[in-house]
Amino acid sequence: MNRLGTLERYRATLEQTPLAQDFGRLLGFNGLVIEASGPDVKIGELCEIDGHDAGQSDSSKSISAEVVGFRDGRVLLMPFANLRGVSAGARIRALRRTLRVPVSRSMIGRVLDAFGEPLDGGPAITPEGYRDIQSPPINPLCRAPLDQVLETGVRAIDGVMPIAKGQRVGVFAGSGVGKSTLLGMMARHVHADVIVVAMIGERGREVGDFLHESLGEEGLKRSVMMVATSDQSALVRTHAVHAAHAVAEFFRDQGLDVLLMLDSITRFAMAQREVGLAVGEPPTSRGYPPSVFNLLPQILERGGRLRAGGSISAIYSVLVEGDDMNEPVADHMRAILDGHVVLSRDLASRGQLPAIDLLSSVSRLTGRVADERQQLLVQRVKSIISTYETSRDLVDMGAYQAGANPALDEAIAVYPALIECLRQRPSQSSSLQETIAMLEAAVGSHMQVRV
Ligand SMILES: Nc1ncnc2c1ncn2[C@@H]1O[C@H](COP(=O)(O)OP(=O)(O)OP(=O)(O)O)[C@@H](O)[C@H]1O
């Protein structure tokens, strides 16, 4: 056989052999999900799609996308950016890696996007390393007990529902009741080494408001802010949540006490709903696909305190739409959190700010972090509020005759001072000792509990 014939045979064999399928072609796009003929990839891996800057066919650009599923032998991808300038049949290249985020101590004081790129006009972050945005679960035996108090500087929390280092707490409220303000307040005053703030699905203006008004310069000085606004793709918004946890883990692994704040987990759930439905998951309650309820506990498990040192305490704001506390995300979160702070529209409208409804709020670890004296104080404060609130209408109408109920007489006498003590401007901070002294002074020195 002549040489040319041999070459032809090799060529034919080569053409039929699936080589390391690093490339595929774009076959379809429905506005959310790309269908492609390849490459040979796994879920979660990244790919690059060839495109052109719209209107400039000679200047090429590539768009990153993530493999989110498979259908009828085809690969499903979701792009991180707009696909303008990408044509049918565009080449898709496998990058053979999952999404990682750069990590560095120089991130402190900066505002970054989901990929760790600066949004504040400052210099690029010089990475000390990269971390996969997803992390393997923590071995339960490596976890330390949650028995050290985390001072937040917020009197209503530290005094009446103290939280522990490594605890995961939800802040539940309808829109505009003060979630972001409370988060900013804690970021400014909390006794933690580093604060990681993830703002997910907010409008651009809200991010600026939070940065300048709620967090302020002093808060930003020890914070890393990671932002994915509502105009970014759903996938980017979900990634920002994972990336913020990865950054928090980087600081925790250096033995630091980290406070991670996520505003809001509801917007994360909504973004994940978009991703899940787009790849064909079935909708369940309120249209949320199962992946949402599968992911929430996984995300929350990334918090905690390690025996080796370092902790991630996490505060997740939960938007309860139409003030419906049984909304599926709120309901699910309440079951997996170690505590919840409920903000009440009623209290906010009465000017009682922060509008923490202490009778509906719980910290499951109060018993572990509060000493006996504080536990008595907590019971007394709650009993006074409960007694007063039950008869509030009667008292407000002037229909209550003093002397008819001694417990109510006492509650009426101390309620104004107690409320004044719980009221707090965002810029104001109190140490735990001051808080306890103020509350004791407000509710009286005799600490017996009346029920
Ligand atoms: N402790 C406080 N002291 C003074 N003002 C407060 C306090 N808490 C909240 N506010 C005011 O209440 C308003 C709403 O607060 P905020 O934006 O924090 O609510 P939100 O629950 O985050 O709203 P959204 O659902 O829109 O995100 C703001 O104008 C804020 O200034």
Ligand SMILES: [Mg+2]
């Ligand atoms: Mg807000």
